[in-house]
Amino acid sequence: MFEKIAVIGAGTMGHGIAEIVALKGYVVFMCDVSEEILQGAIKKIEWSLRKMVEKGKLSHDDLTSALNRIKTTTNLAEAVKDSELIIEAVPENLELKKEIFSKLDKMTCAETILGTNTSSLPISEIASVTSKPDKVVGIHFFNPPVLMPLVEIVCGDKTSSQTVDRVLTFVKTLDKQAIVCKKDVPGFVVNRILEALIQEAAWIVYRGEASILEVDSAVKYRAKLPMGLFELSDYVGIDVLYSAGKAIQDRDKGVIISPLFEECYKNGWYGKKSGKGFYTYTGDFWEKPKIPPELADKVRLEEIFAPAVNAAAWLLRNKVVEKEELDKAVMLGLNFPEGILQMADKWGIDVIVQVLRSKQSRYGEYYRPDPLLEEMVANNRLG
Ligand SMILES: NC(=O)c1ccc[n+]([C@@H]2O[C@H](COP(=O)([O-])OP(=O)(O)OC[C@H]3O[C@@H](n4cnc5c(N)ncnc54)[C@H](O)[C@@H]3O)[C@@H](O)[C@H]2O)c1
Structure with a gap:
């Protein structure tokens, strides 16, 4: 379904999300503010994939292919160019998220879905700085994303049903289960x-x-x-x-x-x-x-x-x-x-x-x- 996915922020959640997405066959561009952070994130992903190989859950070839599918960049425009799905995982700060979504809005085409991994911020407010709030959605992974089986899909006031359906299909391809939080309420479902x-x-x-x-x-x-x-x-x-x-x-x-x-x-x-x-x-x-x-x-x-x-x-x-x-x-x-x-x-x-x-x-x-x-x-x- 999606050819290319971008993950913005390569911290605790971002690197885990990039790992699971690459494992399931997607090309993923991981973006952060410094090369050093990105290289640290790649090391953590490699360590986790090696553990899977040791446990017999992954072949060595699949490890290499997954790693090859992860590209890194500090340039946001490069990360999101031609991406059909973006998953933002920068720190939990509304102003920072709004700044990034405002940039993403200008850098992406009309069809691109803009997802946020926020655990507590209002999706509608993040979406308000974009020209396509119908494409903005919460895609809330749990920590660690590679192991936790649930993804909470959170609708903002204007998120369209097509956007939710596309994300639901995507989550299934990750072999995860989704629940839909149909309203943008504080804490969503699980954290509330x-x-x-x-x-x-x-x-x-x-x-x-x-x-x-x-x-x-x-x-x-x-x-x-x-x-x-x-x-x-x-x-x-x-x-x-x-x-x-x-x-x-x-x-x-x-x-x-x-x-x-x-x-x-x-x-x-x-x-x-x-x-x-x-x-x-x-x-x-x-x-x-x-x-x-x-x-x-x-x-x-x-x-x-x-x-x-x-x-x-x-x-x-x-x-x-x-x-x-x-x-x-x-x-x-x-x-x-x-x-x-x-x-x-x-x-x-x-x-x-x-x-x-x-x-x-x-x-x-x-x-x-x-x-x-x-x-x-x-x-x-x-x-
Ligand atoms: N940690 C958890 O258990 C958990 C669980 C679910 C959801 N979340 C949510 O996920 C999001 C990320 O949390 P985290 O724990 O991974 O945070 P983190 O601090 O570990 O990682 C955030 C990363 O974003 C990077 N970053 C900061 N500004 C950036 C920018 N302008 N462009 C690109 N990258 C930038 C930072 O350098 C850092 O590497 C938050 O919204 C948080 O609420 C966290």
Whole structure:
């Protein structure tokens, strides 16, 4: 379908996106601000492809062909010339993204799709600086792009259905699964649910209702998530999660950041990368916090997950995402063992609503149960 693809920004995400795109047979031009960064990115891609060869997942010839399909340049115009799809992955800064999209608009032909990998910025605002907002779309890969099976396709106010269809077809050719976030809401689908969940864990600890280890033990051993929520925050980076949460909070109060999270962020306790976050680290790459299984029943899962279920209900009621896609999003994007709606059905919608009401009466309107949940309880659709 696409002959040539350009990836703008060769950092954590950009180099991974270029790698998977080249592996699946596309010619890809990777652009960054310096030769040094580009060469570093190529080294990382080569290292990752060699790992695949060692594991028998890729032949040596396929490694060489994939590498040959990746071209590098610091010249944006050269990168995007004749590209039919652009995927921008520069830092999460709205002004920088707008500056780049304004240039891309002038450098590309009418049919070229302009994709952004932003995790939290409004697609419509990025599109507003172009003359073809119908061709601007969020193409949100997860980290690391080579391994994570999900891509969230995010529509801006003016993104056309043809653009979404072309990107859906493209994502399939990468052997990845896509969900469509049909409205440009803060946090899109996956981060909106993740932030509601992580911030609630941090509020529970801040309010003295449970300890970090108790929450992480419950989440890991009873909800069977791959990591505790504080362990996950340290792993992803408290700075990254703070910025994504702040973007949602500032735009529509879809989440409220806990003072506990704020404190870590302000002190530079970003997690594994800084040696301290919610846990402390000695620098060993494989180190994991020790979370005792015997603490797993000290806090109810419904207390931790209710705001995330509320966020899911909000997404459904506002027709942001289809029901089946929502559960797929958390399973493939967050490695949940089952969907958030499936979990809510197991706990009981009436129980979730009771927990939310109780929190609402103590802590305020953020916890008001979504009308969809109230309606389900009224109609005896309890799970
Ligand atoms: N890191 C993650 O886990 C993650 C996950 C999903 C989405 N995202 C999103 O992906 C985007 C990139 O994030 P990242 O973590 O890869 O950032 P990063 O800082 O690792 O990489 C950004 C790269 O863009 C380059 N760059 C800066 N200005 C540029 C310009 N004018 N032209 C070309 N290149 C330029 C930088 O030199 C850097 O190499 C952000 O929008 C982020 O929100 C990140």
